[in-house]
Amino acid sequence: MTSTPSASGAAGSPGVAVIGYAFMGKAHSHAWRNVAALHPGAPGARLQVLVGRDADAVASAAGQYGWSESATDWHAVLERDDIDIVDVCVPGHLHAEVAIAALEAGKHVIAEKPLANSLAEAEKMVATARAARERGVHSMVGFNYRRVPALALARQHIAAGRIGEVRQVRVSYLQDWLADAAAPMTWRLRRELAGSGALGDLASHAVDQVRYLTGHEVTAVNAMTQTFVPQRAGESGMEDVTVDDAAWSTMRTDRGAVVSLEVSRMASARKNALEIEVYGSTGAVRFDLESLNHLDVALDGASTFCRRLVTDPGDPYIDGWWPPGHVLGWDATFTNQASDFLTALAAGQEPTPSFEDGLAVQRVLAAIEASAAQAGSCVEVERGLA
Ligand SMILES: NC(=O)c1ccc[n+]([C@@H]2O[C@H](COP(=O)([O-])OP(=O)(O)OC[C@H]3O[C@@H](n4cnc5c(N)ncnc54)[C@H](O)[C@@H]3O)[C@@H](O)[C@H]2O)c1
Incomplete structure (x- = not known):
């Protein structure tokens, strides 16, 4: 010590x-x-x-x-x-x-x-x-990412019915740090250490956002995964990559929506691009993590998007930060998360997302892997415990 x-x-x-x-x-x-x-x-x-x-x-x-x-x-x-x-x-x-x-x-x-x-x-x-x-x-x-103010606001709009019935979700999470085939081996490319590749790393966030924003549960998936670079230079020479580099899935939810998901750590020129679009019967919301203070909204029947800077007093998580327009960074998500966690503990309450939420995401990831292993055939998401 x-x-x-x-x-x-x-x-x-x-x-x-x-x-x-x-x-x-x-x-x-x-x-x-x-x-x-x-x-x-x-x-x-x-x-x-x-x-x-x-x-x-x-x-x-x-x-x-x-x-x-x-x-x-x-x-x-x-x-x-x-x-x-x-x-x-x-x-x-x-x-x-x-x-x-x-x-x-x-x-x-x-x-x-x-x-x-x-x-x-x-x-x-x-x-x-x-x-x-x-x-x-x-x-x-x-x-x-549940603690990004713009995403928390998107959730409020969807829960309030301002985009109507959710029909379609597009979610992609693209990074490029493995695009170079010469990028070295890391624990993140070893199944025994990381569990999976872009799936656990990136699709976990994406699936959590689908659940968080819409309140829907994913019930069935068709999927494909790809490892573009099967070996990388490690400490003892070339070593096998044993996880996916990228994954794609179409998914059904328990309330009749369809989700398309794409994740990759080999998408050249994309750094940390978590993009989410939710389309409902009377509107839509659109978000890009690389512009995380903004939310594009088409609410209450509006036929075009307008861009909202989510830094106003009363916007989720903004109180205590800076005056309007003094934008927040990626690090704020962790501070907001710590605040929610400590506040729940002080109240003797279970914070969210719970381990049950983590398991629910894990079940979708497992279904994606199972579908990919069966040439993309439809796999139902297991239920239980969560
Ligand atoms: N929420 C997010 O946006 C986000 C982003 C990146 C990573 N993660 C997650 O965070 C976790 C850590 O990822 P990271 O990016 O910080 O990895 P990292 O490689 O940067 O750090 C891992 C740390 O774990 C330590 N460690 C490894 N084995 C250990 C052991 N046996 N005992 C004690 N310490 C040990 C290492 O020394 C290192 O400090 C992973 O589960 C990853 O999926 C989350």
Whole structure:
């Protein structure tokens, strides 16, 4: 255990341990550090311990991000009385192990998406979360795009009936960081570590948005997956890529809508393009994450879109941020997420999205994989537990 000079966080606030200190560990640290400043009235958090495997590297990250301490043994961290919240920011193969152990140790848990690498793991996580809930111990899965103000506003419009009956959804999530065949091997390309490729990484967000925005459940899918570059350079020479690079699916919902989904980490020149269009009987909404402060709306029978800057007082999540037009960034989604999580805990309520929501997404991803393995034939989405 190493102490850092820049201890941060309010005494009396729940103590947080983040497991993993790289991409998501940094994004979540930023959120825990700033949540009380940006969300007046929301409880703060005490940045107690940042956990990783390399003692020097995690100590350096802890100092940079504002943690009181760093550690290399997450099991020992779960035994500490000064830790109330465990935040799981490690690769997918560890989500179930860390989250289940933390819940059983009486810690509230936020786990990054996708919930797990397999349906079996996700089901076990849900069962553990349910038992923990009975003891007042809560959990949440980190679908942070639910906290984009424009998407939260889109959901409000759809729930209020302002686009009528939802008929069609188009959702794509395109990135290009694997487009270069010379890009090296990473844990994200190994099935045993990542579970799947663009599916778990990107389609998990996309499917969650379909559920979140429309309130529909996906019931059946036809799908195709593709691995364009089957081998990549690893530490020991060329290694097999064992996950998908891209996936496509058409899906039916329980309320008669049809969804088309496309995800790829090989879409040249696209960086982080989560694009969502929802078409109803009397209107539509359209969103692009690379322009995340905007929502295109055609409401109440309007026949053309108009562009709305979602930074006004009263817009979802805006209170506590900046004056109108002083736009928010991608990092705000994590701060808003931390605020919702802490507020729910303070009220003794289960935060959303729950592990059940994570499992529901996982079931759709499993159906997509099954359909792709059967040459795109229709596969029904399993139900149960969620
Ligand atoms: N919500 C989002 O938008 C979003 C974006 C990216 C990643 N993610 C998810 O976040 C999770 C982490 O992804 P990332 O991008 O931060 O990965 P990363 O490779 O950047 O970081 C992984 C971290 O886990 C640590 N780690 C790995 N094995 C460990 C072990 N056995 N014990 C302790 N620490 C260990 C690594 O040291 C590293 O700090 C994944 O589940 C991923 O799907 C979510």
